[in-house]
Amino acid sequence: MKSIDGPDSPADxxxxxxxxxxxxGLDVENYWFRRHEVVYQQLAPRCAGRDVxxxxxxxxxxxxxxxxxARRVIGLDYDDAAVAHVRDxxxxxxxxxxxxxDLPLPDAAVDVVxxxxxxxxxxxxxxxxxxxxxxxRPGGLLMxxxxxxxxxxxxxxxxxxxxxTRELNAAExxxxxxxxxxxxxxxxxxxxxxxxxxxxxxxxxxxIDAQIERAxxxxxxxxxxxxxxxxxTSTDFDILHAAERAIDDSLDLVAIAVRP
Numbered sequence: 315m316k317s318i319d320g321p322d323s324p325a326d327x328x329x330x331x332x333x334x335x336x337x338x339g340l341d342v343e344n345y346w347f348r349r350h351e352v353v354y355q356q357l358a359p360r361c362a363g364r365d366v367x368x369x370x371x372x373x374x375x376x377x378x379x380x381x382x383x384a385r386r387v388i389g390l391d392y393d394d395a396a397v398a399h400v401r402d403x404x405x406x407x408x409x410x411x412x413x414x415x416d417l418p419l420p421d422a423a424v425d426v427v428x429x430x431x432x433x434x435x436x437x438x439x440x441x442x443x444x445x446x447x448x449x450x451r452p453g454g455l456l457m458x459x460x461x462x463x464x465x466x467x468x469x470x471x472x473x474x475x476x477x478x479t480r481e482l483n484a485a486e487x488x489x490x491x492x493x494x495x496x497x498x499x500x501x502x503x504x505x506x507x508x509x510x511x512x513x514x515x516x517x518x519x520x521x522i523d524a525q526i527e528r529a530x531x532x533x534x535x536x537x538x539x540x541x542x543x544x545x546x547t548s549t550d551f552d553i554l555h556a557a558e559r560a561i562d563d564s565l566d567l568v569a570i571a572v573r574p
Contacts, residue, residue: 345543360426360457362383366380367387367423368388370391374400374404377400388424390409414432422452424450427449431459431460431461435479446573447496450573454573456496457570458487458491458571462562487501503556503559503566504567505553517538
């Protein structure tokens with residue numbers, strides 16, 4: 315399985331697909347990449363002209379997308395290899411290494427903290443939320459996306475993904491943010507749009523399960539499945555309010571909270 319790097323990137327800044335982070339440019343990873351990308355695309359306008367910290371920037375594609383309109387974007391990651399990769403590939407992003415439980419920023423340093431598909435990896439989620447409140451200016455935004463525990467690991471207390479420590483449902487995520495001193499602005503859900511619902515029907519009811527089954531079995535992908543996964547775009551996902559569709563049915567949760 316190929317890795318992705320920049321046009322002239324040295325080998326030591328190349329990131330491999332491990333299952334812990336999403337990487338763009340891989341056919342077999344495209345569904346997950348697009349499912350994450352749509353959240354960046356829809357929420358990036360809230361970062362325009364502002365100082366932004368992406369806490370857990372991973373490969374860096376999202377921080378770079380936000381940096382197109384933000385005044386400043388700091389991309390923080392615990393992994394040295396990821397930080398080196400972001401520095402090499404995305405010059406608009408200020409990449410730094412650090413622990414999300416002890417953010418290496420002064421008090422009231424940024425206007426927005428972005429934390430997409432990361433909080434489920436953290437052992438001390440409450441400590442991270444407290445750190446976000448510390449580094450945000452009054453009126454600043456904390457934007458979090460995370461897999462919806464109800465649909466991602468149904469009927470389980472232990473996450474299916476071995477890289478996840480604790481997954482959340484909408485009520486649990488809301489409580490975590492409010493207990494951390496934030497005021498909720500919105501709770502949104504990510505859903506399959508019409509094209510993806512058609513793909514679900516073609517692949518036994520769930521294109522997600524079809525991909526997971528091949529990955530678990532380390533089995534070859536049928537040509538139709540690979541073609542469908544490679545064809546997914548971010549526009550194939552819908553991000554909806556609770557008034558539009560039940561949040562508990564969502565694939566991912568997207569929370570927007572304000573620091574008073």
